[in-house]
Amino acid sequence: MTKKTFWTDPYQTIIETRINSVNGQVITVEETIFFAFSGGQESDTGTIGGYQVIEARKVGQEIEYVLPENHKIKKDDKVKIQINWERRYNLMRLHFAAELILEIAYKKLKGSEKIGAHIAEDKARIDFKWPMSISALLPEIATEAESIIKKDQKIISNFSDEQNEKRYWAIEGVAKVPCGGTHLKNAGEVGSIRLKRKNIGKGKERIEIFLQEQS
Numbered sequence: 001m002t003k004k005t006f007w008t009d010p011y012q013t014i015i016e017t018r019i020n021s022v023n024g025q026v027i028t029v030e031e032t033i034f035f036a037f038s039g040g041q042e043s044d045t046g047t048i049g050g051y052q053v054i055e056a057r058k059v060g061q062e063i064e065y066v067l068p069e070n071h072k073i074k075k076d077d078k079v080k081i082q083i084n085w086e087r088r089y090n091l092m093r094l095h096f097a098a099e100l101i102l103e104i105a106y107k108k109l110k111g112s113e114k115i116g117a118h119i120a121e122d123k124a125r126i127d128f129k130w131p132m133s134i135s136a137l138l139p140e141i142a143t144e145a146e147s148i149i150k151k152d153q154k155i156i157s158n159f160s161d162e163q164n165e166k167r168y169w170a171i172e173g174v175a176k177v178p179c180g181g182t183h184l185k186n187a188g189e190v191g192s193i194r195l196k197r198k199n200i201g202k203g204k205e206r207i208e209i210f211l212q213e214q215s
Helices: 085-108 135-151
Strands: 014-023 026-029 046-048 055-059 062-066 078-083 113-119 124-129 156-161 166-171 175-178 193-199 204-211
Touching: 078 085, 085 113, 085 124, 085 135, 085 175, 085 204, 135 193
Parallel strands: none
Antiparallel strands: 014 026, 014 078, 026 062, 046 078, 055 062, 113 124, 124 204, 156 166, 166 175, 193 204
């Protein structure tokens, strides 16, 4: 099974590893910094052995990478994995911002239920079951989130169950949340955010989260 170094050092952008298996365009590696879509967080982009990764996918506890048809990689080859750092960092910042907004929204919207989430490079979104518009609450939610971000507390990220690869993030006095994504070291790295409400159907509400410099 692939060792997932993106959990122990999510700031690492280049690693050398060995190919575990090759099945046509699909490969696996001994160790990886290349995150695959999971929990709403989009995959990294980048290269393995100089080839652009077409798709990264989580299969159980394994990660498979799809390379171009003409790749020449063979089992046991030593290769370099390199990810797009700007994309990774934006994903980490938006991921934490979305998780934080979710925790605050749960407190403000008693009885609400999350029904969807997606973390992309340019924005994140969280979808809820809720019977009315949440527009009036957005400034209050944003202010509380900004206050936590500005305190720049350390974000702890670790295993709750290592064998089954169950992980969490936590900030002392704020929250402890199950999550297997890649996480920032400190909350202040998020910077300023902007929230937008969107109606996605009767009884459903969406909060979109943007990094201020991307707005």
